[in-house]
Amino acid sequence: MFSAGLALTDLDDALAALKAMGRDGNRALALAINEIAGEGVKALQAGAHSAFDRPTPFTLNAFRVQYAKASSPEAAIWVKDEKDGAGGQQAPEAWFEPQVYGGARRVKRSEYRLREIGALPSDMFIAPGPGARLDAYGNLSRGHMQQIMSGLGADNPMGSTMVATQSRRSLAKGHAKAFFVIKRGKKPIGIAERRGKSMSVVLLFVRQPSYSRRFDFHKIVRQVAENDALAEAAIDRAVLKVGRSG
Numbered sequence: 741m742f743s744a745g746l747a748l749t750d751l752d753d754a755l756a757a758l759k760a761m762g763r764d765g766n767r768a769l770a771l772a773i774n775e776i777a778g779e780g781v782k783a784l785q786a787g788a789h790s791a792f793d794r795p796t797p798f799t800l801n802a803f804r805v806q807y808a809k810a811s812s813p814e815a816a817i818w819v820k821d822e823k824d825g826a827g828g829q830q831a832p833e834a835w836f837e838p839q840v841y842g843g844a845r846r847v848k849r850s851e852y853r854l855r856e857i858g859a860l861p862s863d864m865f866i867a868p869g870p871g872a873r874l875d876a877y878g879n880l881s882r883g884h885m886q887q888i889m890s891g892l893g894a895d896n897p898m899g900s901t902m903v904a905t906q907s908r909r910s911l912a913k914g915h916a917k918a919f920f921v922i923k924r925g926k927k928p929i930g931i932a933e934r935r936g937k938s939m940s941v942v943l944l945f946v947r948q949p950s951y952s953r954r955f956d957f958h959k960i961v962r963q964v965a966e967n968d969a970l971a972e973a974a975i976d977r978a979v980l981k982v983g984r985s986g
Contacts, residue, residue: 743818744961746777746808751968754975764982766810771978773808776971777815780964781805784817784957791839791955794877802832817961839955844948850885853894859921861928864945869930871940880943888931888942891915 748755748769758765781803788795788802806816819833834846845865854860868874873884889895893916914935922932922941931943964970 743816744780744958745814745816746773746780746961746965747814748773748776748965748971748975750966751971751975754972758975758979761979761982763810766813768975768978768982769813770808770810771981772971772974773813773815774805775974775977776964777805777807777817779970780817780961783960783964787955787957787960796877796879799832799835802836819957836955836957838951840953840957842951842953844950850889850894853889854892857892857894859892859894859928859931860945863948864928865948866931867944867946867949869941869944871933871942884942887915888919888933891917891919892931 755769758769761768784803785800788800792799802820804818804820806818808815819836821831821833823831830846830848837843838845847865851860851866854866855862860866868880873881875881886895918933918935919931919942920934921928922930928945930941930945933940933942
């Protein structure tokens, strides 16, 4: 998990005035920092739009905030390290990390499963083929991926007593016979799908994808935190709010 902290340290006059307010000043400071944290999330979402091709709502909502309190006037923003709860293979930090730091993409759960059954070579990764059904965000649709994994018998961990290719559902829908590994000579190069007389390549086997740094998470947060005009306006609003609340 990677995160960035937000604290106000450079506005000497404003901070001195808040300190003179005592406990109310601490409350106002926490409110101001939390407002700035919200602006930080907005800036990160805008940055994600530029770094990713058609980012999903799950990607854009992947930022979490630890809010400041009067007793601890510092906030933090981080990228979620938990999955979406709907069968997602990875937590958002898995695909944000190579964009933030650069480097190789992590192995997906589907790739682990395909390697377990011997379909995918251990040094290869998967990418959508020309016959893949894509969702609105340009990714392989979850339903199509489930069909592929079920048809190949790769939708259960190694050692499971369930064998997808022999399940009634997989047989009834034809998935068990539709998907197979295609090779160039002896080298596996992808997964094909045959339905009737039609055949298409749905997954390609590729070398490990590597990314350059495209999403400067820490710089984006730092620029928001160091925006004096934004901070001063947030402090003014926070002081008024605390004053009204007594």
